[in-house]
Amino acid sequence: xxxxxxxxxxxxxxxxxxxxxxxxxxxxxxxxxxxxxxxxxxxxxxxxxxxxxxxxxxxxxxxxxxxxxxxxxxxxxxxxxxxxxxxxxxxxxxxxxxxxxxxxxxxxxxxxxxxxxxxxxxxxxxxxxxxxxxxxxxxxxxxxxxxxxxxxxxxxxxxxxxxxxxxxxxxxxxxxxxxxxxxxxxxxxxxxxxxxxxxxxxxxxxxxxxxxxxxxxxxxxxxxx
Numbered sequence: 294x295x296x297x298x299x300x301x302x303x304x305x306x307x308x309x310x311x312x313x314x315x316x317x318x319x320x321x322x323x324x325x326x327x328x329x330x331x332x333x334x335x336x337x338x339x340x341x342x343x344x345x346x347x348x349x350x351x352x353x354x355x356x357x358x359x360x361x362x363x364x365x366x367x368x369x370x371x372x373x374x375x376x377x378x379x380x381x382x383x384x385x386x387x388x389x390x391x392x393x394x395x396x397x398x399x400x401x402x403x404x405x406x407x408x409x410x411x412x413x414x415x416x417x418x419x420x421x422x423x424x425x426x427x428x429x430x431x432x433x434x435x436x437x438x439x440x441x442x443x444x445x446x447x448x449x450x451x452x453x454x455x456x457x458x459x460x461x462x463x464x465x466x467x468x469x470x471x472x473x474x475x476x477x478x479x480x481x482x483x484x485x486x487x488x489x490x491x492x493x494x495x496x497x498x499x500x501x502x503x504x505x506x507x508x509x510x511x512x513x514x515x516x517x518x
Contacts, residue, residue: 315351316453320444327441328356336438337407340390340415343443346481349416352443353386356414360384371395375405383411391417391424400431445480454482458489464496466503473505478517491515 317325324341327334341349357364362384370378370387372395379385385406387399406413417424420442421435446454452475459466474492478484491511492503501507512518 318450324441324443338413338438340440342417342420346483347443362386367392367394370398375402383409386414388416390415391419396428448475454485470508
C-alpha cells in the first residue's frame with residue numbers, strides 16, 4: 294500500500310474503553326453488525342474470534358456499555374457458580390474462551406444466562422467449532438452459537454488508530470513519521486499503543502520534535518526496527 298493510500302481513509306467511530314474510539318473497518322465490520330443487532334441475536338451466545346490484537350476486547354467493551362454485562366476471564370469461572378459470577382446480571386462476556394476453561398462451569402454459566410433470557414459474548418482466537426471441548430452438551434451449544442470473525446487490522450486502520458492515540462496526547466503526527474511507523478510495526482492495536490506511548494515518552498524526555506529519526510530510535514529500542 295502506498296503512503297498516500299495509507300493516510301487517506303475514513304472510518305466510522307464509536308466509543309469504547311473510556312476515551313478511546315473503536316474504528317469500524319472492513320476487518321471488523323461484520324462483528325460490529327452483530328454487536329449493533331443486539332439484543333436481536335438468534336441465540337443466547339455470540340463468539341467474536343480473531344488473532345491477538347485485532348480489537349476483540351475493544352468491541353466487547355462496546356457491547357458491555359450497552360448490555361451492562363459482567364466481564365470475566367476464562368480462568369475466573371473455575372469452580373464458581375453462575376450466581377456468584379453473574380450476581381443479578383443477565384449478560385456476560387467471557388474473554389479468551391478457547392483457553393483452558395472449566396467446561397462444566399462454562400456449560401452451567403451458558404445455561405443460566407439462557408434461562409435469564411440474557412446473552413453470552415465469547416472472545417477467542419479460534420471459532421467454537423475448533424475448540425477442544427469434550428462435554429457433548431457444551432460442544433453442541435457452542436458450535437450452534439453465532440460467530441463473527443475479526444481480521445488483523447490493515448495499515449490504514451493501524452495508522453488511523455495511531456493518529457487517534459497521538460491526538461489524545463494533543464500531538465499532531467506528521468505524515469512522514471506516521472508512514473515510517475505504520476510500515477514497520479506489527480499490525481495490531483496493541484503494538485500501535487505501545488509505540489505511541491514510547492514515542493511520546495521519548496519526545497518528552499529528550500525535548501525533541503516528533504521526527505523520523507526520533508521514531509527510528511524508539512523502534513530500535515523496542516526491537517522493531
